[in-house]
Amino acid sequence: MTRTVVAAAFAAIYVLAIPRIATAQVDPWEFEVYPYATESRGVAELETDNAVVANGHRGGYSGTAAGSFASQGMWYNQYEVTYGLTDRIEGAAYLNVAKPNGASFQYAGSKYRLRGRLFDPGALPVDLGWYAELEWHRIPQFDDNPLELELRPIIEKDVGRFSFIVNAQFEKPIFEGPNRNRGFEFGYANAMYYRLWRYLSPGLEFYGATGDIDDNDPLPRQQHYIFPVIWGELPRGIEYNAGPGFGLTGGSDHVIFKFNLELERFVGAIFGPSSDSGWFF
Amino acid sequence: MRHSRCFATSVALIFSLGFLFGAIAGPAGAKDHSLPLEIQFKDHRFTPRTLKVPAGEPLALKVVNASDQTIEFESFKLNREVAMTPGQTVTVRLPALYPGSYDFYDDFHQDVPEGTLIAR
Secondary structure (H helix, E strand, O other), X not given: OHHHHHHHHHHHHHHHHHHHOOOOOOOOXXXXXXOOOOOOOOEEEEEEEEEEEEEOOOOOOOOOOOOOOOOOOOEEEEEEEEEEOOOOEEEEEEEEEEEOOOOOOEEXXXXXXXXXXXXXOOOOOOEEEEEEEEEEEOOOOOOOOOEEEEEEEEEEEEEOOEEEEEEEEEEEEOOOOOXXXXXXXXEEEEEEEEOOOOOOEEEEEEEEEEEEOOEEOOXXXXXXXXXXXXXXXXXXXXXXXXXXXXXXXXXXXXXXXEEEEEEEEEOOOOOOOOOOOOOOO | OHHHHHHHHHHHHHHHHHHHHHHHHOOOOOOOOOOOOEEEEEOOEEEOOEEEEOOOXXXXXXXXXXXXXXXXXXXXXXXXXXXXXXXXXEEEXXXXXXXXXXXXXXXXXXXXXXXXXXXX
């Protein structure tokens, strides 16, 4: 009896302690690397991002699971609406749902973001952009932080038919939750694309998270993924990006499949054209 | 406070590296070319459909939407994409191109015949 109580106490401590040992997290709803280019003024884009964990972790708070649901068999599904506010700034709203293994689809969170590009493409030798996002998470099922701020500088360089894109991610819990006083975590979403054919091209994407920027997690607990992808444009202007992802550390899920679809249409502009000599708006 | 300093330092470092790389690589801004590099969209087609441009130097391409439709001037090979309302003119800056042909099209109207930039 005593042994049972002690074992139960240790189990409870283990379960309660894990969320506090917040490991470096990637955003599994969005295996997408943002380019320098934004949506054109007046253009709306509908997008769905999907990721299925084919071989993950069987407990919560590990792998891509930032909450109590296990990542194994999880289907992450995100719907996104983006609108080009000006020629250089776009706004977006997201709805995140998920289907844990053996459960039904359920609400997981929502996000709102502004993203912009500085100057015009080719005006600088390296194209620079910015990204600011607020993320609400359903806790404790899908995250241990109810509200987070994410900032990304975006850097892109085209060399012939190659594009190299860097999204450095800085994420911080804000306003509420036990981690609100913690600093920024560092992550990345980088890509190398080759423009082969308009309808089918190859690419390599890299995602990862290392933990607090001033106190990185040990490498085995960090998450790092490589995704060989194909991407292109289908008939009727539907664009796709799909491929398997492979975890490179013990803290990563082992195999993930991603499949993103997007469709854009001009719906009408709110603001007038941006100035050719402008750099922000 | 320490976190804020680290964050600010990291962002500043990344942007600084970007600008530094740019400065070292030299200005890539397209210069005004003596040739009239202009493409006009009118009557559901681009004019001219084939435009010869010099290879090896940055270019500024003026695109005029002289139609009554909103179009999206796009080039897959050049990685350029811009929506244009009726009457709008935009300047598309291009890097120094390798000799070859580069497509451009109206992504909102896929029945519009594609055009080609020929760099040589």
